[in-house]
Amino acid sequence: MVHDADGLSDEAMLRMARETRLSETAFVQSPDAEGADYRNRIFTIETELPFAGHPSLGAAVAVARRRGERSARYVQQTGAGLQPVEVELDAEGTAGQASMLQEPAVFGARLDKAKTMAAAGLAPEDAHPDLAPQVVSTGIRHVMAPVVSPDALHRAAADELALAALLEPHGAIVLYVAALDDGHVRARGFTPVVAGGEDPATGSAAGPLCAYLSHHTGCDHVEIEQGVEIGRPSLLRAAIEGDRVRVGGDVVVLVDGAVRL
Numbered sequence: 001m002v003h004d005a006d007g008l009s010d011e012a013m014l015r016m017a018r019e020t021r022l023s024e025t026a027f028v029q030s031p032d033a034e035g036a037d038y039r040n041r042i043f044t045i046e047t048e049l050p051f052a053g054h055p056s057l058g059a060a061v062a063v064a065r066r067r068g069e070r071s072a073r074y075v076q077q078t079g080a081g082l083q084p085v086e087v088e089l090d091a092e093g094t095a096g097q098a099s100m101l102q103e104p105a106v107f108g109a110r111l112d113k114a115k116t117m118a119a120a121g122l123a124p125e126d127a128h129p130d131l132a133p134q135v136v137s138t139g140i141r142h143v144m145a146p147v148v149s150p151d152a153l154h155r156a157a158a159d160e161l162a163l164a165a166l167l168e169p170h171g172a173i174v175l176y177v178a179a180l181d182d183g184h185v186r187a188r189g190f191t192p193v194v195a196g197g198e199d200p201a202t203g204s205a206a207g208p209l210c211a212y213l214s215h216h217t218g219c220d221h222v223e224i225e226q227g228v229e230i231g232r233p234s235l236l237r238a239a240i241e242g243d244r245v246r247v248g249g250d251v252v253v254l255v256d257g258a259v260r261l
Contacts, residue, residue: 023054036076038074060100073085099237105212120147120177121159133145142173142175185222203247
């Protein structure tokens, strides 16, 4: 997360994101939308994203720490719109919780099970028997892909060409493969936009998954484990709140520093 980014060009922000090699790098700028407290620009190593989950929560925590606030509510401006964000930090300001209301869910096309499973290196019978893959967005499009069991999730290995062919026609960036168990989910996020091809924690897909499950099964809250298979475990929580989904989790500050250009 980079403060004071008003003077940085798009090229400079992209170059910095490539240098960090993180899934995303967030840049805080002055807002230009009425009602926003700050603007959050989010870059992967390849491109700018209109919206992402973890960089949004991380940026809010960084802003709170910069302002000396342990409990804060902000309105963040991204390319997807305005998102309310809440932060609660401990006395040292190095750990706590953060959550955000993502954009109202937009449901897109339902996709062929066999092609969706093939993009994840799985067989048609690995697909969930009752729930079809579907494009869903709460700020950015992802493909929700429920599978029949945690074993199928463990065996998944993205096929790069098939993944691109599945995602690109729908403007989606992540194939979110999920094994469901009564409000608890194990998930993996396969994507061409982060280094390594798999995201350890995808907050912007947790919102769509919660909206998808609410719409198709009536489940209005979910806890999601992700990143286990690649040795980077994470835990996300999502719940329906009005016409939006609140997504959040625990936060820990790892590094503070200065960048000299």
